[in-house]
Amino acid sequence: MxxxxxxxxxxxxxxxxxxxxxxxxxxxxIDIGMPLVTPEGSTFEWREYKGQSTKQLLEQKVLPQVDGLYPCQSASxxxxxxxxxxxxxxxxxxxLHPDIPVYMSGGTRGIVEVSNLFLDTRVNLGQVQSFTMWQQFQIGEFTITPYLMDHSAPDAAAFLIEADGKRVxxxxDFRGHGRKGILLKRLLADPIPNVDCLIMEGSMIGREEGIYSDEGAVERAIAKILANQCSYTFVFCSSQNLDRLVSIYRAVKRHRKILVVDLYTALVLDKLHSLSDNIPQFDWRGIRVLYGYAHARKIAEYDKGLLYRYRGSKINWDDIKSQPQDMVILARDNRYLRNPMLRKLQPSTGAKAIYSMWHGYLERTDLQKVLEVHHVEFVEIHTSGHAYVSSLKELALALRPRVMYPIHTFQPEEFGRLFANVVQIQDGEEREV
Ligand SMILES: [Zn+2]
Structure with a gap:
């Protein structure tokens, strides 16, 4: 192989x-991601390349140089x-070339479908097939087994790939400290035997672990804040981070507050409800849906029935203003927050914003200043979506690969110090497994 x-x-x-x-x-x-950094190390800005043809993007090495993957080539x-x-x-x-089939989990497909509607993802869902975790499937000479992993994206998979008598x-991306940490524990207790090659992510190598060690700690910290709130609580978190939404909802429920979500979040939760009974839904006690104009318009284009479906849980600005101390509002760092949200609500002293996302995003926004102007106190409560070095070590020790290649890391040279049998390679270098 x-x-x-x-x-x-x-x-x-x-x-x-x-x-x-x-x-x-x-x-x-496997995977065809957008970079976060340029080869020079600055932030990768997709808007600088938007509108260019596949050929141009290939020439500039923005797209990975894979033969037979794109519409300007014959699909191989x-x-x-x-x-x-x-x-x-x-x-x-x-x-991607439209003739190449795409395989992803049902949860990933659900997120992609909603992202196609609200974000600029433009995935052709017609070529997507869903796999079931832990169920083998065949692609030509390859046998693939997807493994459900604990990550901040729901229904995330690792893959065991077998061919030519070899196993990769x-x-x-994974971690062991989320709501599904048990998945990593199971993999450690019953490791896949005879792994020839391990391609392991190492996002947290060289990064600090932070104050909140796991999702449980995040939930407790949020609950502690909600216990004493006398005004609005705004929570900034990705609507696609289900683990975090569950943590927030549990904290909200404990103090009998109301979690106000937007239509986009309501749809994400609705689409993914089959993944687990713990995923909060629009019609659950303590959840209300705020109908923003832009979201309502998009949802109406997609499926008008959904606006009626969520109507029973609808909340308006006056309802929110009538009991600010009970309102936990899922917010995002955008124009809608600045106007109408903060303008209409006019938060008083005592309002708090819980920032529950990666700290790095704050470097590119005036969010903290905006909140300060509106007398909203800013608190960060977050835990990483990626495995700590201790978890990475445990997995490497359990799988005992013949060779390990670093991926998804800014510190590949550290792998050799931390794990056995590491071989550091360059992008585009071919290796025999
Ligand atoms: Zn990633």
Whole structure:
């Protein structure tokens, strides 16, 4: 079996891995993410490239250099697998040749479908097939087994890929300290035997773990704030981070507050309700839906019935203003927050904003200043979506791979110090497994 990591050996983001069998008959690609950084190390800005053709993007090496993957080539890749619904793993899926089938989990598909509606993802869902976790499937000469992993994206998968008598395990993005930490524990207790090659993410290598060690700690910290609130609480968190939404909802429920979500969030939760009985839904006690104009218009275009479906849980500005101390409002750092939300609500002293996302995002926004002007106190409560070094070590020790290749890391050179059998490679370098 042959392996090529097209992007990700030296960076977080833009992950893309190609595997091919010895006969040359089957080639698959795992993930086709948008980069987070440029080769020079500055922030990758997609809007600078928008509108360019696939050919132009290939020439500039913005798209990974995979033969037979794009519409300007003849399709020679047998399939593309997506590990999870984060842009750094599927952001370039829109450029895929329409004849190449795409495999992703049902939850990932649900997120992609909603993202197609609200964000600029443009995935052709017509070529997407869903797999079931832990159920083997075949792509040409490859046998694939997806493993459900604990990550901030719901229904995230790792893949065991077998061909030519060899076994490759690609972790995707994962952690052991989320709401599904048990998944990592199970993998450690009953490890996959005879792994020849482990391709393991290392986002947290070189990063600090932070104050809140797991989702439980996040939930407790949010609950502690809600216990004493005398005004609004705004919570900034991704609507696609189900673990976090569950943590917030549990804290809200404990103090009998009301969680106000927007239509986009209501739809995400609705689409993913089948993943678990714990995913809060629009018609649950303590949940209300705020109908913003832009979201309502998009949802109406997609399925008008949904606006009627969520109507029983609708809340308006006057309802919110009538009991500010009970309102926990899911907010995002956008124009809608600045106007109408903050303008209409006019928060008084005592209002708080809980920032429950990666700290790095704050470097590119005036959010803290905006909130300060409106007398909203700012607090950060977050835990990473990625495995701590201790979890990475445990997994490496349990799987005992013959070779390990670093991916999804800014510190690949640290792998050799932390784990056994590490081989550091370059993007685009071909290796025999
Ligand atoms: Zn990632």
């Amino acid at each position: 042959k392996l090529k990591i097209h992007r990700g050996t030296h960076e977080i983001g833009g992950s893309c891995v190609e595997l091919g069998t010895d006969s040359g008959k089957t080639r698959i690609v 890749v047998s399939a593309l697998l997506v590990s999870h619904a984060h842009q750094d793993h599927y952001g370039f899926l829109r450029f 395990f690609y972790t995707g």
